[in-house]
Amino acid sequence: MSVPLYQLPEQQPLVWQPTSVEEAVHLKHQWGDDAVLVSGGTWLRTRWENGVSPLPQHLISLERIQALSGLAIDAGGLIHIGPLLHLADLMDNELMRARCRLLVQACAEIAAPSVRNLASIGGNVVTRTGDLIPALLVLDALVICSDGHTEQGVSLQKWLEGPVQSSFEVMTGITVPTIEHTGEEHTFEFYLKVGRRETFTPSVVTVAGRLRLAPDRTIQGIAIAAGGGSAVPARFNELEAITIGQPLSKQLLQSLHKGISEGFNAVADDYAGVAYRKQTAANLIVSECYKIWRRGGGADAPKS
Template sequence: MKNNIRQFCFPGSAKEAAALMNKLKGKAVVVAGGTRLSRALLPSVETVIDLADLPLKHVKADKKWLRIGALCSIAELEKSPLLAKWAGGVIAQAAGGWSNALARSMGTVGGNVSRAHPHNSLPPVFLALDAVVVCSDGRAEKVLPLAEILEPAMMRQIGTRYIVVEVCVPAATRTWSAALARLAITKTSWEAYTSCVVAVDRQDGSVRSARVVVGSVLPRATRMGKAEAVLEGKPCSEASARAAEAALCAELKELTGGAEAKAYACQVSGVLARRCLVQAFQG
Protein backbone atom coordinates (compact mmCIF):
# COMPACT_ATOMS: atom_id res chain seq x y z
CA MET A 1 0.00 0.00 0.00
CA LYS A 2 1.57 3.27 -1.13
CA ASN A 3 1.58 6.03 1.48
CA ASN A 4 3.27 9.28 2.51
CA ILE A 5 4.27 8.27 6.05
CA ARG A 6 7.35 10.14 7.25
CA GLN A 7 7.44 9.37 10.96
CA PHE A 8 6.09 7.17 13.72
CA CYS A 9 5.46 8.61 17.19
CA PHE A 10 5.14 6.63 20.43
CA PRO A 11 3.59 8.93 23.08
CA GLY A 12 3.88 8.12 26.77
CA SER A 13 0.30 8.95 27.71
CA ALA A 14 -3.15 9.43 26.23
CA LYS A 15 -2.88 13.13 27.00
CA GLU A 16 0.37 13.41 25.05
CA ALA A 17 -1.07 11.41 22.16
CA ALA A 18 -4.19 13.55 21.94
CA ALA A 19 -2.17 16.77 22.12
CA LEU A 20 0.07 15.59 19.27
CA MET A 21 -2.93 14.52 17.20
CA ASN A 22 -4.55 17.94 17.62
CA LYS A 23 -1.29 19.70 16.77
CA LEU A 24 -0.80 17.77 13.52
CA LYS A 25 -4.53 17.64 12.70
CA GLY A 26 -5.21 15.97 9.35
CA LYS A 27 -1.55 15.02 8.84
CA ALA A 28 -1.61 12.36 11.57
CA VAL A 29 -3.46 9.11 12.15
CA VAL A 30 -3.89 7.37 15.49
CA VAL A 31 -3.30 3.62 15.54
CA ALA A 32 -4.24 1.14 18.25
CA GLY A 33 -5.03 -2.33 16.88
CA GLY A 34 -4.38 -1.23 13.31
CA THR A 35 -7.35 -2.97 11.68
CA ARG A 36 -8.61 0.28 10.17
CA LEU A 37 -5.16 1.41 9.03
CA SER A 38 -4.74 -1.84 7.12
CA ARG A 39 -7.72 -0.94 4.94
CA ALA A 40 -7.42 2.77 4.27
CA LEU A 41 -4.91 5.56 4.71
CA LEU A 42 -5.42 9.11 3.44
CA PRO A 43 -2.66 10.63 1.26
CA SER A 44 -2.47 13.61 3.64
CA VAL A 45 -1.26 11.44 6.54
CA GLU A 46 2.47 11.86 7.24
CA THR A 47 2.59 10.78 10.91
CA VAL A 48 1.42 7.61 12.63
CA ILE A 49 0.74 8.02 16.36
CA ASP A 50 1.06 4.53 17.82
CA LEU A 51 -0.89 4.00 21.06
CA ALA A 52 0.02 0.34 21.53
CA ASP A 53 2.33 0.88 24.53
CA LEU A 54 0.03 3.14 26.55
CA PRO A 55 -1.19 1.76 29.92
CA LEU A 56 -4.81 1.46 28.79
CA LYS A 57 -5.30 -2.32 28.87
CA HIS A 58 -7.10 -2.62 32.18
CA VAL A 59 -10.33 -4.39 33.09
CA LYS A 60 -11.17 -3.52 36.69
CA ALA A 61 -14.07 -2.56 38.91
CA ASP A 62 -14.53 -0.15 41.81
CA LYS A 63 -17.58 0.95 43.79
CA LYS A 64 -18.89 3.12 40.96
CA TRP A 65 -17.68 1.66 37.67
CA LEU A 66 -16.49 -1.25 35.64
CA ARG A 67 -13.52 0.30 33.81
CA ILE A 68 -12.28 -1.09 30.51
CA GLY A 69 -9.18 0.45 28.95
CA ALA A 70 -9.40 1.53 25.33
CA LEU A 71 -6.42 -0.62 24.31
CA CYS A 72 -7.85 -3.90 25.60
CA SER A 73 -8.16 -6.29 22.69
CA ILE A 74 -11.52 -7.84 21.94
CA ALA A 75 -9.98 -11.22 22.74
CA GLU A 76 -8.97 -10.02 26.21
CA LEU A 77 -12.58 -9.12 26.97
CA GLU A 78 -13.68 -12.58 25.88
CA LYS A 79 -11.26 -14.20 28.36
CA SER A 80 -11.72 -11.81 31.31
CA PRO A 81 -12.90 -13.58 34.52
CA LEU A 82 -14.47 -10.33 35.74
CA LEU A 83 -16.50 -9.84 32.57
CA ALA A 84 -17.59 -13.47 32.58
CA LYS A 85 -19.61 -12.70 35.70
CA TRP A 86 -20.80 -9.17 34.86
CA ALA A 87 -24.47 -8.94 33.81
CA GLY A 88 -24.55 -12.63 33.00
CA GLY A 89 -21.29 -12.43 31.02
CA VAL A 90 -22.88 -10.51 28.16
CA ILE A 91 -19.78 -8.36 27.43
CA ALA A 92 -17.53 -11.42 27.18
CA GLN A 93 -20.10 -13.13 24.97
CA ALA A 94 -20.32 -10.12 22.65
CA ALA A 95 -16.53 -10.03 22.38
CA GLY A 96 -16.32 -13.74 21.62
CA GLY A 97 -18.92 -13.50 18.87
CA TRP A 98 -17.20 -10.72 16.92
CA SER A 99 -15.55 -11.64 13.64
CA ASN A 100 -12.66 -14.14 13.64
CA ALA A 101 -9.89 -14.93 16.13
CA LEU A 102 -7.27 -12.84 14.31
CA ALA A 103 -9.49 -9.77 14.20
CA ARG A 104 -10.40 -10.22 17.89
CA SER A 105 -6.73 -10.36 18.85
CA MET A 106 -5.93 -7.19 16.89
CA GLY A 107 -9.05 -5.08 17.34
CA THR A 108 -9.35 -2.90 20.43
CA VAL A 109 -12.20 -1.66 22.58
CA GLY A 110 -11.45 1.94 21.62
CA GLY A 111 -11.49 1.15 17.93
CA ASN A 112 -14.63 -0.96 18.10
CA VAL A 113 -16.48 1.81 19.89
CA SER A 114 -15.07 4.90 18.18
CA ARG A 115 -15.38 3.45 14.67
CA ALA A 116 -18.79 2.05 15.49
CA HIS A 117 -19.79 0.37 12.26
CA PRO A 118 -23.34 -1.04 12.56
CA HIS A 119 -21.94 -4.57 12.69
CA ASN A 120 -19.45 -4.02 15.53
CA SER A 121 -20.42 -6.08 18.56
CA LEU A 122 -19.43 -3.87 21.50
CA PRO A 123 -21.53 -0.70 20.97
CA PRO A 124 -24.87 -2.56 21.38
CA VAL A 125 -23.84 -4.31 24.60
CA PHE A 126 -22.24 -1.19 26.10
CA LEU A 127 -25.31 0.83 25.15
CA ALA A 128 -27.53 -1.72 26.88
CA LEU A 129 -25.42 -1.36 30.03
CA ASP A 130 -25.57 2.46 30.14
CA ALA A 131 -21.85 2.87 29.42
CA VAL A 132 -20.04 6.18 29.26
CA VAL A 133 -16.85 6.89 27.33
CA VAL A 134 -13.87 8.84 28.67
CA CYS A 135 -12.10 10.86 25.95
CA SER A 136 -9.08 13.17 25.96
CA ASP A 137 -8.23 16.09 23.69
CA GLY A 138 -4.78 16.56 25.25
CA ARG A 139 -5.93 19.28 27.62
CA ALA A 140 -8.74 17.71 29.57
CA GLU A 141 -10.81 14.54 29.75
CA LYS A 142 -14.44 14.49 28.72
CA VAL A 143 -17.01 11.91 29.83
CA LEU A 144 -19.89 11.28 27.45
CA PRO A 145 -22.72 8.74 27.30
CA LEU A 146 -22.00 6.15 24.61
CA ALA A 147 -25.15 7.24 22.78
CA GLU A 148 -23.53 10.65 22.20
CA ILE A 149 -20.29 9.07 20.98
CA LEU A 150 -22.28 7.15 18.38
CA GLU A 151 -23.77 10.32 16.92
CA PRO A 152 -22.11 11.15 13.55
CA ALA A 153 -21.05 14.66 14.61
CA MET A 154 -19.18 13.33 17.64
CA MET A 155 -17.80 10.27 15.90
CA ARG A 156 -16.07 12.49 13.36
CA GLN A 157 -14.14 14.03 16.26
CA ILE A 158 -12.85 10.71 17.59
CA GLY A 159 -9.39 10.23 16.11
CA THR A 160 -9.24 13.85 14.96
CA ARG A 161 -9.88 15.81 18.15
CA TYR A 162 -10.41 13.20 20.87
CA ILE A 163 -8.82 9.89 21.82
CA VAL A 164 -10.84 7.27 23.66
CA VAL A 165 -9.24 6.50 27.04
CA GLU A 166 -11.67 4.02 28.59
CA VAL A 167 -15.23 2.75 28.60
CA CYS A 168 -17.01 2.81 31.97
CA VAL A 169 -20.06 0.75 32.85
CA PRO A 170 -22.06 1.61 36.02
CA ALA A 171 -21.39 -0.80 38.88
CA ALA A 172 -25.14 -1.24 39.39
CA THR A 173 -25.37 -3.22 36.13
CA ARG A 174 -23.24 -6.05 37.56
CA THR A 175 -26.39 -7.83 38.80
CA TRP A 176 -28.57 -7.09 35.78
CA SER A 177 -29.74 -10.05 33.75
CA ALA A 178 -28.68 -9.70 30.14
CA ALA A 179 -28.68 -11.72 26.93
CA LEU A 180 -27.70 -11.25 23.30
CA ALA A 181 -28.33 -12.86 19.93
CA ARG A 182 -27.46 -12.18 16.31
CA LEU A 183 -28.34 -13.57 12.90
CA ALA A 184 -25.49 -13.84 10.41
CA ILE A 185 -24.41 -16.19 7.64
CA THR A 186 -21.89 -17.86 9.95
CA LYS A 187 -20.91 -17.50 13.60
CA THR A 188 -17.69 -15.69 12.69
CA SER A 189 -19.21 -13.41 10.04
CA TRP A 190 -18.51 -9.79 10.89
CA GLU A 191 -21.64 -8.62 9.09
CA ALA A 192 -25.02 -9.63 10.47
CA TYR A 193 -28.59 -9.25 9.33
CA THR A 194 -29.42 -8.08 12.83
CA SER A 195 -28.24 -8.31 16.41
CA CYS A 196 -30.01 -7.68 19.69
CA VAL A 197 -28.90 -7.11 23.27
CA VAL A 198 -31.26 -6.85 26.23
CA ALA A 199 -30.46 -6.00 29.83
CA VAL A 200 -33.06 -6.22 32.57
CA ASP A 201 -33.04 -4.93 36.14
CA ARG A 202 -35.50 -7.23 37.91
CA GLN A 203 -37.23 -6.85 41.25
CA ASP A 204 -39.64 -9.35 42.79
CA GLY A 205 -40.44 -10.98 39.47
CA SER A 206 -41.12 -7.71 37.66
CA VAL A 207 -39.13 -5.48 35.32
CA ARG A 208 -37.84 -2.45 37.18
CA SER A 209 -36.10 -1.17 34.06
CA ALA A 210 -34.98 -2.62 30.74
CA ARG A 211 -32.68 -1.83 27.87
CA VAL A 212 -33.36 -3.25 24.41
CA VAL A 213 -30.74 -2.49 21.75
CA VAL A 214 -30.67 -3.43 18.07
CA GLY A 215 -27.53 -3.44 15.94
CA SER A 216 -26.81 -3.91 12.21
CA VAL A 217 -30.28 -2.88 11.00
CA LEU A 218 -29.79 0.88 11.43
CA PRO A 219 -26.68 3.01 10.77
CA ARG A 220 -25.69 2.65 14.44
CA ALA A 221 -26.68 0.66 17.49
CA THR A 222 -29.98 2.03 18.77
CA ARG A 223 -32.07 1.62 21.91
CA MET A 224 -35.66 0.65 21.23
CA GLY A 225 -37.49 3.06 23.52
CA LYS A 226 -40.99 1.79 22.80
CA ALA A 227 -40.07 -1.80 23.62
CA GLU A 228 -38.41 -0.64 26.84
CA ALA A 229 -41.49 1.36 27.83
CA VAL A 230 -43.75 -1.65 27.27
CA LEU A 231 -41.63 -3.71 29.66
CA GLU A 232 -41.29 -1.28 32.57
CA GLY A 233 -43.23 -2.47 35.62
CA LYS A 234 -44.48 -5.59 33.87
CA PRO A 235 -43.98 -9.17 35.08
CA CYS A 236 -41.00 -11.13 33.76
CA SER A 237 -43.11 -13.33 31.53
CA GLU A 238 -43.49 -14.64 28.00
CA ALA A 239 -46.44 -12.28 27.51
CA SER A 240 -44.28 -9.26 28.39
CA ALA A 241 -41.59 -10.45 26.00
CA ARG A 242 -44.13 -10.80 23.18
CA ALA A 243 -45.50 -7.32 23.85
CA ALA A 244 -41.96 -5.94 23.62
CA GLU A 245 -41.42 -7.87 20.38
CA ALA A 246 -44.46 -6.22 18.80
CA ALA A 247 -43.41 -2.76 19.99
CA LEU A 248 -39.88 -3.24 18.68
CA CYS A 249 -41.03 -4.39 15.25
CA ALA A 250 -43.33 -1.38 14.96
CA GLU A 251 -40.58 1.02 16.04
CA LEU A 252 -38.00 -0.46 13.67
CA LYS A 253 -40.46 -0.30 10.79
CA GLU A 254 -40.93 3.38 11.55
CA LEU A 255 -37.19 4.04 11.85
CA THR A 256 -36.45 2.27 8.56
CA GLY A 257 -39.24 4.12 6.79
CA GLY A 258 -41.02 0.85 6.07
CA ALA A 259 -38.31 -0.10 3.56
CA GLU A 260 -39.08 -3.48 2.02
CA ALA A 261 -35.37 -4.39 2.04
CA LYS A 262 -35.37 -4.05 5.84
CA ALA A 263 -38.64 -5.88 6.50
CA TYR A 264 -37.02 -9.26 7.19
CA ALA A 265 -34.39 -7.77 9.50
CA CYS A 266 -37.09 -5.91 11.43
CA GLN A 267 -39.13 -9.07 11.91
CA VAL A 268 -36.12 -11.14 12.99
CA SER A 269 -35.01 -8.39 15.37
CA GLY A 270 -38.31 -8.74 17.18
CA VAL A 271 -37.91 -12.51 17.44
CA LEU A 272 -34.37 -12.18 18.77
CA ALA A 273 -35.48 -9.56 21.30
CA ARG A 274 -38.26 -11.84 22.56
CA ARG A 275 -35.90 -14.78 22.91
CA CYS A 276 -33.30 -12.66 24.69
CA LEU A 277 -35.89 -11.28 27.08
CA VAL A 278 -37.18 -14.74 27.97
CA GLN A 279 -33.58 -15.80 28.62
CA ALA A 280 -32.91 -12.70 30.73
CA PHE A 281 -36.12 -13.22 32.71
CA GLN A 282 -34.97 -16.73 33.58
CA GLY A 283 -31.35 -15.78 34.30
Protein backbone atom coordinates in the same frame (compact mmCIF):
# COMPACT_ATOMS: atom_id res chain seq x y z
CA MET B 1 1.57 -14.01 -12.95
CA SER B 2 -0.31 -13.08 -9.77
CA VAL B 3 -1.93 -9.69 -9.34
CA PRO B 4 -1.95 -8.00 -5.89
CA LEU B 5 -5.35 -7.40 -4.32
CA TYR B 6 -4.43 -3.77 -3.84
CA GLN B 7 -1.48 -1.60 -4.79
CA LEU B 8 0.71 -0.57 -1.88
CA PRO B 9 1.77 3.07 -1.96
CA GLU B 10 5.37 3.77 -2.79
CA GLN B 11 5.86 5.43 0.56
CA GLN B 12 4.43 3.83 3.68
CA PRO B 13 3.02 6.06 6.47
CA LEU B 14 5.29 7.37 9.17
CA VAL B 15 4.40 5.79 12.52
CA TRP B 16 4.52 7.93 15.65
CA GLN B 17 4.46 6.34 19.13
CA PRO B 18 3.55 8.91 21.78
CA THR B 19 3.66 7.87 25.44
CA SER B 20 0.89 10.17 26.66
CA VAL B 21 -2.54 11.35 25.56
CA GLU B 22 -1.29 14.93 25.52
CA GLU B 23 1.52 14.02 23.12
CA ALA B 24 -0.87 12.07 20.87
CA VAL B 25 -3.27 15.01 20.60
CA HIS B 26 -0.36 17.37 19.94
CA LEU B 27 0.80 15.18 17.05
CA LYS B 28 -2.71 15.05 15.66
CA HIS B 29 -2.93 18.85 15.70
CA GLN B 30 0.49 19.02 14.06
CA TRP B 31 -0.39 16.74 11.14
CA GLY B 32 -4.14 17.37 10.91
CA ASP B 33 -6.03 15.41 8.28
CA ASP B 34 -2.81 13.73 7.14
CA ALA B 35 -2.70 11.72 10.38
CA VAL B 36 -4.91 9.07 11.97
CA LEU B 37 -5.00 7.91 15.59
CA VAL B 38 -4.77 4.12 15.69
CA SER B 39 -4.65 1.30 18.22
CA GLY B 40 -5.17 -2.23 16.89
CA GLY B 41 -6.00 -0.90 13.43
CA THR B 42 -8.06 -3.93 12.37
CA TRP B 43 -11.08 -1.87 11.27
CA LEU B 44 -8.99 0.85 9.64
CA ARG B 45 -6.97 -1.70 7.71
CA THR B 46 -10.07 -3.13 6.02
CA ARG B 47 -11.08 0.38 4.97
CA TRP B 48 -7.66 1.09 3.50
CA GLU B 49 -7.49 -2.23 1.67
CA ASN B 50 -11.01 -1.82 0.25
CA GLY B 51 -10.36 1.74 -0.88
CA VAL B 52 -13.00 3.20 1.46
CA SER B 53 -10.46 5.48 3.13
CA PRO B 54 -7.06 6.65 1.87
CA LEU B 55 -3.94 5.49 3.66
CA PRO B 56 -2.75 8.49 5.69
CA GLN B 57 0.75 9.92 5.66
CA HIS B 58 1.07 9.58 9.45
CA LEU B 59 -0.14 6.92 11.88
CA ILE B 60 -0.26 7.99 15.52
CA SER B 61 -0.14 4.73 17.46
CA LEU B 62 -1.63 4.81 20.96
CA GLU B 63 -0.19 1.42 21.94
CA ARG B 64 2.57 2.82 24.16
CA ILE B 65 0.19 4.84 26.34
CA GLN B 66 -0.05 2.34 29.19
CA ALA B 67 -2.87 4.19 30.96
CA LEU B 68 -5.22 3.33 28.07
CA SER B 69 -4.85 -0.44 28.45
CA GLY B 70 -5.87 -0.95 32.07
CA LEU B 71 -8.77 -2.84 33.60
CA ALA B 72 -9.90 -2.29 37.18
CA ILE B 73 -12.92 -2.07 39.47
CA ASP B 74 -13.31 0.72 42.02
CA ALA B 75 -14.80 0.67 45.51
CA GLY B 76 -18.19 1.58 44.13
CA GLY B 77 -18.30 -1.44 41.83
CA LEU B 78 -17.62 0.55 38.66
CA ILE B 79 -15.54 -1.32 36.09
CA HIS B 80 -12.96 0.87 34.31
CA ILE B 81 -11.96 -0.48 30.90
CA GLY B 82 -9.00 0.96 29.04
CA PRO B 83 -10.02 1.57 25.40
CA LEU B 84 -6.78 -0.06 24.16
CA LEU B 85 -7.57 -3.31 25.96
CA HIS B 86 -7.69 -6.08 23.37
CA LEU B 87 -10.88 -8.08 22.98
CA ALA B 88 -9.03 -11.32 23.76
CA ASP B 89 -7.60 -9.87 26.97
CA LEU B 90 -11.05 -8.82 28.16
CA MET B 91 -12.42 -12.29 27.39
CA ASP B 92 -9.66 -13.95 29.44
CA ASN B 93 -9.96 -11.64 32.43
CA GLU B 94 -11.42 -13.34 35.51
CA LEU B 95 -12.94 -10.08 36.77
CA MET B 96 -14.91 -9.62 33.57
CA ARG B 97 -15.97 -13.26 33.51
CA ALA B 98 -17.38 -12.86 37.02
CA ARG B 99 -18.82 -9.35 36.81
CA CYS B 100 -19.60 -8.67 33.15
CA ARG B 101 -20.34 -11.92 31.33
CA LEU B 102 -22.49 -10.18 28.71
CA LEU B 103 -19.54 -8.16 27.41
CA VAL B 104 -17.31 -11.25 27.44
CA GLN B 105 -19.92 -13.06 25.34
CA ALA B 106 -20.10 -10.17 22.89
CA CYS B 107 -16.31 -10.14 22.44
CA ALA B 108 -16.38 -13.86 21.66
CA GLU B 109 -18.78 -13.23 18.75
CA ILE B 110 -16.45 -10.81 16.97
CA ALA B 111 -14.17 -11.92 14.12
CA ALA B 112 -11.51 -14.62 14.46
CA PRO B 113 -9.12 -15.18 17.39
CA SER B 114 -6.25 -13.56 15.50
CA VAL B 115 -8.29 -10.37 15.08
CA ARG B 116 -9.45 -10.39 18.70
CA ASN B 117 -5.79 -10.47 19.75
CA LEU B 118 -5.28 -7.11 17.97
CA ALA B 119 -8.66 -5.37 17.98
CA SER B 120 -9.34 -3.01 20.90
CA ILE B 121 -12.49 -2.28 22.87
CA GLY B 122 -12.24 1.44 22.18
CA GLY B 123 -11.61 0.89 18.48
CA ASN B 124 -14.80 -1.13 18.20
CA VAL B 125 -16.75 1.67 19.87
CA VAL B 126 -15.13 4.52 17.92
CA THR B 127 -16.45 3.05 14.67
CA ARG B 128 -19.96 3.84 16.02
CA THR B 129 -21.23 0.61 14.43
CA GLY B 130 -19.19 -1.98 16.36
CA ASP B 131 -20.78 -5.22 17.52
CA LEU B 132 -19.83 -4.52 21.15
CA ILE B 133 -21.97 -1.41 21.27
CA PRO B 134 -25.42 -3.04 21.84
CA ALA B 135 -24.01 -4.93 24.85
CA LEU B 136 -22.36 -1.78 26.22
CA LEU B 137 -25.59 0.16 25.74
CA VAL B 138 -27.70 -2.21 27.82
CA LEU B 139 -24.97 -2.14 30.48
CA ASP B 140 -25.31 1.68 30.69
CA ALA B 141 -21.68 2.24 29.68
CA LEU B 142 -20.02 5.65 29.96
CA VAL B 143 -17.28 6.84 27.59
CA ILE B 144 -14.55 9.26 28.63
CA CYS B 145 -12.69 11.40 26.08
CA SER B 146 -9.81 13.85 26.37
CA ASP B 147 -8.74 16.79 24.22
CA GLY B 148 -5.25 16.57 25.68
CA HIS B 149 -6.05 18.89 28.58
CA THR B 150 -9.37 17.90 30.13
CA GLU B 151 -11.43 14.73 30.24
CA GLN B 152 -15.19 14.58 29.85
CA GLY B 153 -17.50 11.62 30.47
CA VAL B 154 -20.84 11.03 28.79
CA SER B 155 -23.16 8.07 28.51
CA LEU B 156 -22.48 5.92 25.48
CA GLN B 157 -26.06 6.44 24.38
CA LYS B 158 -25.70 10.24 24.31
CA TRP B 159 -22.26 9.96 22.71
CA LEU B 160 -23.75 7.97 19.84
CA GLU B 161 -26.66 10.36 19.45
CA GLY B 162 -24.35 13.37 19.29
CA PRO B 163 -21.97 14.53 16.55
CA VAL B 164 -19.12 12.29 15.44
CA GLN B 165 -16.22 12.43 17.89
CA SER B 166 -13.65 15.07 17.06
CA SER B 167 -10.54 13.63 15.43
CA PHE B 168 -8.55 15.72 17.89
CA GLU B 169 -9.92 13.81 20.89
CA VAL B 170 -8.76 10.53 22.36
CA MET B 171 -11.07 8.07 24.09
CA THR B 172 -9.40 7.45 27.46
CA GLY B 173 -11.86 5.15 29.20
CA ILE B 174 -15.08 3.16 29.19
CA THR B 175 -16.88 2.45 32.44
CA VAL B 176 -19.56 -0.12 33.13
CA PRO B 177 -21.45 -0.32 36.44
CA THR B 178 -21.91 -3.63 38.18
CA ILE B 179 -25.27 -4.32 39.80
CA GLU B 180 -25.65 -6.06 43.13
CA HIS B 181 -28.46 -8.61 43.18
CA THR B 182 -30.56 -8.85 46.32
CA GLY B 183 -31.95 -12.33 45.74
CA GLU B 184 -35.46 -10.89 45.57
CA GLU B 185 -35.22 -10.31 41.86
CA HIS B 186 -33.96 -12.19 38.84
CA THR B 187 -31.77 -10.71 36.14
CA PHE B 188 -31.52 -12.13 32.63
CA GLU B 189 -29.10 -11.06 29.90
CA PHE B 190 -28.68 -11.95 26.26
CA TYR B 191 -26.54 -11.08 23.26
CA LEU B 192 -27.17 -12.37 19.74
CA LYS B 193 -25.53 -11.70 16.40
CA VAL B 194 -26.82 -12.72 12.98
CA GLY B 195 -24.41 -12.78 10.04
CA ARG B 196 -24.21 -14.22 6.56
CA ARG B 197 -22.53 -17.28 8.02
CA GLU B 198 -22.06 -18.64 11.52
CA THR B 199 -18.66 -17.17 12.39
CA PHE B 200 -15.97 -14.74 11.18
CA THR B 201 -18.51 -12.54 9.44
CA PRO B 202 -19.77 -8.95 9.65
CA SER B 203 -23.09 -8.66 11.46
CA VAL B 204 -26.40 -8.20 9.71
CA VAL B 205 -28.22 -7.67 13.01
CA THR B 206 -26.83 -7.56 16.56
CA VAL B 207 -29.05 -7.33 19.64
CA ALA B 208 -28.54 -7.28 23.38
CA GLY B 209 -30.88 -7.15 26.34
CA ARG B 210 -31.04 -7.09 30.10
CA LEU B 211 -34.24 -7.78 32.06
CA ARG B 212 -34.73 -7.62 35.81
CA LEU B 213 -37.85 -9.27 37.20
CA ALA B 214 -39.39 -8.92 40.66
CA PRO B 215 -40.69 -11.95 42.61
CA ASP B 216 -44.19 -11.32 41.23
CA ARG B 217 -42.65 -11.55 37.71
CA THR B 218 -43.25 -7.91 36.86
CA ILE B 219 -40.51 -6.08 35.00
CA GLN B 220 -38.41 -4.01 37.39
CA GLY B 221 -35.85 -2.99 34.79
CA ILE B 222 -35.32 -3.49 31.08
CA ALA B 223 -32.69 -2.43 28.55
CA ILE B 224 -32.76 -3.58 24.93
CA ALA B 225 -30.61 -2.44 22.01
CA ALA B 226 -30.07 -3.32 18.37
CA GLY B 227 -27.48 -2.60 15.70
CA GLY B 228 -25.73 -4.36 12.86
CA GLY B 229 -24.20 -3.50 9.52
CA SER B 230 -23.91 0.26 9.02
CA ALA B 231 -26.61 1.11 11.57
CA VAL B 232 -25.60 3.05 14.66
CA PRO B 233 -26.81 0.85 17.55
CA ALA B 234 -29.43 2.36 19.84
CA ARG B 235 -31.59 1.65 22.87
CA PHE B 236 -35.39 1.50 22.63
CA ASN B 237 -35.96 4.01 25.42
CA GLU B 238 -39.65 4.73 24.92
CA LEU B 239 -40.46 1.05 24.55
CA GLU B 240 -38.52 0.23 27.72
CA ALA B 241 -40.35 2.91 29.70
CA ILE B 242 -43.84 1.59 28.98
CA THR B 243 -42.93 -1.96 29.99
CA ILE B 244 -41.72 -1.13 33.51
CA GLY B 245 -44.09 -2.55 36.12
CA GLN B 246 -45.84 -4.82 33.66
CA PRO B 247 -45.75 -8.62 33.86
CA LEU B 248 -44.28 -10.60 31.01
CA SER B 249 -47.23 -11.79 28.96
CA LYS B 250 -48.19 -12.70 25.43
CA GLN B 251 -49.68 -9.25 24.91
CA LEU B 252 -46.51 -7.54 26.12
CA LEU B 253 -44.34 -9.66 23.83
CA GLN B 254 -46.53 -8.72 20.89
CA SER B 255 -46.18 -5.04 21.79
CA LEU B 256 -42.41 -5.39 22.07
CA HIS B 257 -42.20 -7.02 18.66
CA LYS B 258 -44.23 -4.25 17.03
CA GLY B 259 -42.27 -1.51 18.80
CA ILE B 260 -38.87 -2.93 17.88
CA SER B 261 -39.87 -3.47 14.25
CA GLU B 262 -41.02 0.13 13.98
CA GLY B 263 -38.31 1.73 16.11
CA PHE B 264 -35.12 0.08 14.83
CA ASN B 265 -33.27 2.47 12.50
CA ALA B 266 -31.84 -0.23 10.26
CA VAL B 267 -29.66 0.55 7.24
CA ALA B 268 -29.80 -1.45 4.01
CA ASP B 269 -26.74 -2.70 2.15
CA ASP B 270 -25.91 -5.29 -0.51
CA TYR B 271 -26.57 -8.16 1.88
CA ALA B 272 -29.87 -7.30 3.58
CA GLY B 273 -32.64 -4.74 3.33
CA VAL B 274 -34.23 -2.59 6.01
CA ALA B 275 -37.39 -4.72 6.38
CA TYR B 276 -35.37 -7.90 6.92
CA ARG B 277 -33.16 -6.27 9.55
CA LYS B 278 -36.13 -4.81 11.41
CA GLN B 279 -37.96 -8.15 11.42
CA THR B 280 -34.86 -10.04 12.51
CA ALA B 281 -34.08 -7.65 15.37
CA ALA B 282 -37.64 -7.91 16.66
CA ASN B 283 -37.65 -11.71 16.33
CA LEU B 284 -34.36 -12.10 18.19
CA ILE B 285 -35.25 -9.87 21.13
CA VAL B 286 -38.78 -11.20 21.56
CA SER B 287 -37.56 -14.78 21.27
CA GLU B 288 -35.23 -14.23 24.22
CA CYS B 289 -37.99 -12.54 26.21
CA TYR B 290 -40.26 -15.46 25.41
CA LYS B 291 -37.70 -17.86 26.88
CA ILE B 292 -37.60 -15.78 30.06
CA TRP B 293 -41.42 -15.73 30.16
CA ARG B 294 -41.58 -19.50 29.72
CA ARG B 295 -39.12 -20.06 32.57
CA GLY B 296 -40.85 -17.52 34.77
CA GLY B 297 -44.06 -19.45 35.37
CA GLY B 298 -46.39 -16.47 35.17
CA ALA B 299 -50.13 -16.90 35.14
CA ASP B 300 -50.39 -17.16 31.35
CA ALA B 301 -46.88 -18.50 30.68
CA PRO B 302 -46.68 -21.46 28.30
CA LYS B 303 -45.91 -24.81 29.92
CA SER B 304 -43.67 -26.10 27.14
